[in-house]
Amino acid sequence: MGLSFSCCHSIRNDEIAIVSKFGKFAYTQSAGLMILPLPCMCVLEGTLSTRVRQLPVKVETKTKDNVFVDAQIDIQYVVDENRAYEAFYRLSSLEQQLNSYVFDVVRSAVPKHTLDDLYLHAAKDMIADEVRKNLTQTMGTFGYLIIKTLVTDITPAQKVRVAMNDIETSKRNRLAATERADAEKVMVVKRAEADAVSKYHQGEGIARQRKAIIDGMKSSVGAFQEAIEGMRSRDVLELVLITQYFDTLKEIGGSHGAKTIFVNSGAGSVSGISSEVRNAFLQASYGKDSQVMATT
Numbered sequence: 293m294g295l296s297f298s299c300c301h302s303i304r305n306d307e308i309a310i311v312s313k314f315g316k317f318a319y320t321q322s323a324g325l326m327i328l329p330l331p332c333m334c335v336l337e338g339t340l341s342t343r344v345r346q347l348p349v350k351v352e353t354k355t356k357d358n359v360f361v362d363a364q365i366d367i368q369y370v371v372d373e374n375r376a377y378e379a380f381y382r383l384s385s386l387e388q389q390l391n392s393y394v395f396d397v398v399r400s401a402v403p404k405h406t407l408d409d410l411y412l413h414a415a416k417d418m419i420a421d422e423v424r425k426n427l428t429q430t431m432g433t434f435g436y437l438i439i440k441t442l443v444t445d446i447t448p449a450q451k452v453r454v455a456m457n458d459i460e461t462s463k464r465n466r467l468a469a470t471e472r473a474d475a476e477k478v479m480v481v482k483r484a485e486a487d488a489v490s491k492y493h494q495g496e497g498i499a500r501q502r503k504a505i506i507d508g509m510k511s512s513v514g515a516f517q518e519a520i521e522g523m524r525s526r527d528v529l530e531l532v533l534i535t536q537y538f539d540t541l542k543e544i545g546g547s548h549g550a551k552t553i554f555v556n557s558g559a560g561s562v563s564g565i566s567s568e569v570r571n572a573f574l575q576a577s578y579g580k581d582s583q584v585m586a587t588t
Contacts, residue, residue, distance in 0.1 A: 301326040307339040308373060310380045320376045340380055344370045344439055349391050351398040359407045359452055364445035365394055365423060372437050379435030390431070397426045407448060416443040 302325060303309045309321035313334050328334040347367045354360050367390060371379045383389055401422045402410070409415040424441040431438055448456070 299328045301328070301336055303339065306341055306343050308342060308371070308376050309339050310337040310376065311335070312337045317377055317381070338380065340371050340376055342371055342373065344368055347387055347390055348444075349394040349398075351395055351402075353399045353402045355405060355407045355410065356403055357406045360449055361402070361407065361410065362445075362447045363398055363402060363410075363419075363443060364447075365398060365420075366442040366444050367394060367423075367427065368439040368441070369427075369431065369436050370439055372432070372435050375432075375435035377435070378433065382434050386436070390427075393427055393430055394423060397423045407452075410446045416446075419443050 301309065301321075303321055303323050305323045307323065309326055311318045311321060311326075311328070311334055315335075317337075318334060326336070328336070345368070347369070349365045349367060351363045351365060352360065353363060369390070398419065401419045405415045405419075410419075420441045420443050424438050427441065428438045
């Protein structure tokens with residue numbers, strides 16, 4: 293507000309009036325009706341707002357690890373009513389001078405921290421407190437109180453942001469690859485365990501099958517000996533083996549995709565087959581007994 297030579301003035305609740313007499317500061321007037329005693333000598337110089345104001349300041353600076361960032365600092369300040377004279381007369385451009393002080397403090401505080409530290413709450417509080425302390429000491433002499441300083445944003449250069457995103461993406465991809473490898477490892481181990489269990493049960497089945505065959509042969513030998521007097525166990529066993537041999541040939545010939553099979557059909561071949569089967573059993577039994585003797 294400029295000079296006013298009127299004798300009556302209305303001062304609002306959020307204002308302080310500055311009155312001068314013959315150009316010299318005389319007194320201040322709070323909210324309400326103000327009547328100048330001598331309109332020719334006393335002049336209303338202007339008013340000061342008592343509201344808390346906020347000034348956003350954007351500062352470009354460098355971090356400890358040499359990364360350029362833009363720091364957004366918000367300064368909340370208010371007029372000190374006890375020092376209205378200094379607030380009205382001493383500063384010509386409040387916001388410009390506040391900017392200069394904030395620039396000076398921030399550019400000395402931010403280089404103490406790395407870029408990663410600036411995104412932590414503790415580092416932001418340290419910078420904000422340092423700005424507030426310096427501004428409180430300086431601006432207090434000019435009639436202004438610093439209520440709060442806030443570090444609202446830290447923005448690195450575009451290339452730095454892209455590089456940070458690439459680094460984070462690489463870390464995530466590496467972690468995902470590790471997790472996939474661990475999952476595949478678990479699957480391979482589980483498949484191996486399942487295969488081992490399957491083969492174990494399969495072996496048990498084969499063993500039971502062979503035991504059943506032996507029990508069946510033993511029963512057949514006994515039945516033949518009871519039915520035919522004078523028939524030796526060896527003859528019965530040869531008969532059973534030859535019967536199984538021909539049953540096997542029958543199954544092979546009747547299976548899908550069977551090929552031509554050449555077998556001996558002479559009379560002597562039958563006894564030869566039984567001899568070969570018997571010799572195979574004997575060799576297997578001999579090998580097993582030798583292994584048991586070597587073990588003991």
